[in-house]
Amino acid sequence: MTDTIRNPILPGFNPDPSICRVGEEYYIASSTFEWYPGVQIHRSRDLANWQLATRPLARATQLDMRGNPDSCGIWAPCLTHADGLFWLIYTDMKRYEGNFKDGHNYLVTAPSIEGPWSDPVYLNASGFDPSLFHDEDGRKWLVNLKWDYRQQEGGDRFGGILLQEYDVERKRLVGPIHNVFTGTWMKLTEGPHLYCRDGWYHLLVAEGGTGYDHAVTMARAREITGPYAVHPDNPVLTTRNNAENPLQRAGHADLVDTPDGETFMVHLCSRPLPGTRRSPLGRETAIQRAVWGEDGWLRLAHGGNTPALEVSMPGVAQRAPAGEEVYEFKPGTLPADFQWLRTPYPERLFSLSERPGFLRLYGRESVGAWFEQALVARRQDSWICSADTELEFEPDEIQQFAGLIAYYNRFKFHYLAVTLNDSGDKVLSVMSCHDEWPSGRLDFAASGAVVLAPDQPVRLGLDIREHELQFRFAQGDADWRSVGPVLDAGLLSDEGSGRAHGYFTGNFLGMAAHDISGRATSADFAEFCYRRHIH
Known part of the structure; x- marks a missing residue:
């Protein structure tokens, strides 16, 4: 005790x-x-x-x-x-x-x-x-x-x-x-x-x-x-x-x-x-x-x-949380730790039965949209943590993107997304928004810098070490590779850039799909793994 x-x-x-x-x-x-x-x-x-x-x-x-x-x-x-x-x-x-x-x-x-x-x-x-x-x-x-x-x-x-x-x-x-x-x-x-x-x-x-x-x-x-x-x-x-x-x-x-x-x-x-x-x-x-x-x-x-x-608290032992949570997607309901944004009609955002064993997201409005955004995520609860997932996604054009996201709100997020470049190659794009309110300026930290093999899944990961966030990826049997610059994890907070105390939530880590062409292109995620540092 x-x-x-x-x-x-x-x-x-x-x-x-x-x-x-x-x-x-x-x-x-x-x-x-x-x-x-x-x-x-x-x-x-x-x-x-x-x-x-x-x-x-x-x-x-x-x-x-x-x-x-x-x-x-x-x-x-x-x-x-x-x-x-x-x-x-x-x-x-x-x-x-x-x-x-x-x-x-x-x-x-x-x-x-x-x-x-x-x-x-x-x-x-x-x-x-x-x-x-x-x-x-x-x-x-x-x-x-x-x-x-x-x-x-x-x-x-x-x-x-x-x-x-x-x-x-x-x-x-x-x-x-x-x-x-x-x-x-x-x-x-x-x-x-x-x-x-x-x-x-x-x-x-x-x-x-x-x-x-x-x-x-x-x-x-x-x-x-x-x-x-x-x-x-x-x-x-x-x-x-x-x-x-x-x-x-x-x-x-x-x-x-x-x-x-x-x-x-x-x-x-x-x-x-x-x-x-x-x-x-x-x-x-x-x-x-x-x-x-x-x-x-x-x-x-x-x-x-x-x-x-x-x-x-005499006589009570406080249990430490698990160091690793591996979420598999089975038909039925989402794992309890996950939520989505705003809508009471989640069937328009995702399915656990369309492809059993996968979370299928249907690309809807843009990242940060207030109506229908296909984003499923869990809370970050440790200053030092990691997350990764495996994605199958074949975009048709630049208006379709899906991947791994650290999301606070529409003006505060870091997003490692699979999309297309102007040459038609499937690429990784690091999109980052720093709460430049009201413009919401989007930075493309490494857009198109990494070309991916088509028709193959890609593993996407991120590591947060207090102030710093680093994305990584891997395909096939290759080892993990860093992608994009080290990003400011502290921006994803109530007190981050822009309005000092204008927000009231917390950072979420999860999976997202966006299709601003309006064609609801789907993206399939095989699993999601969250690791936390135990103090």
Whole structure:
């Protein structure tokens, strides 16, 4: 037994955690943004070792994100359990840039975590980060922030936390809307959760924005509608003044009690690459032990308000992830680690049955498209990792390309693609986009430099060593050869070039096919292998 948990407990892109316990099992729901299916839910029996349980928003009646911009889609889900049901609240964000936010809040329920999950109930659109609170008297309340579009650049458009009752029988919000908390000096008040303890209503919120000033604030009141008094030692959790802590951007939290009455806080964080403020793994989920003081306020058990990298958990052994994951493509469903982008109609993007033993991608719109992009990928969850695949693809012209991609969004990717050159040769092309927003300029690092043998598969690989990404390839019995220059892996992050904090996801590694001629030329991938460095 190691008796400690090392953070993060959900490495790689797993932000905005919401946690609940049912009996001896714990569940964490996290944001998935534009990646489909929506909402990622992990389960655990010991708070240390987590397995993916489900992604519940998996059909068009629940979620259709075609046309959603980058980093829109599923924001900050809230998972609770009451009355024999799981209750999942989520936002489908349709626009977030500029003064306006168009986010629609919904509720789905299920008798078990595996489902079946209901069709959604529409709640409101007044602001994002909705959360459902089940009060001790049986009433249910929705809290979400209010978006104030009137504020100019640099102003605080986060207009307070709204509270309204939810009527289960009528399946709608009812009664007056209360603005119960307008935040503290840190501003940008979001991510609300309510708890009832010892006659107090405790309100937990995130403040300071999801960048390096992020924080967790708590306040409490005797009545659910307030007034709420702020924690005397606020903020409860932050790294805004501790640049040396390996868990940066700490904030957006939720609480859970164990069967023995201990309290734990899960929160988002990021781990920047050494010497930088770039986090290609995205915002991850960490856990902290918490205690309730004699004054009735919650504090971190280890003291202070900065997150601990290691957390005491007597009698628990935290298992290391596998050093290698080899994914074979069998008829049925994709391996659980993989997702695609936006659409609830994956049959237009890929097939596992058209050629058994292969993942067949149908080339659709261009790389970075917001409607139909044939890209199937998994999260990068280690600074040092490798990926490779074997591709069979015979393009007819330059508008058809397929291959191995490291993808953050439409303006941040590195892509080793098989295509044609002007002479009709099948070639490798290294395409790289550095977030030159709004132009999205594409660099061709080695276009046409490597001619491939026709009618033969090609092995494509990449190696990431913290800041650096290097592509490689091989054909036939030949050894691997590097192709293209060493690329900047740190660009594939929230804080990469362009808009400093305009994105909210993480880097994915996977397979892609694009056919901007509109003929849906197919590409077949035999397998996908992911290797991670185990610290």
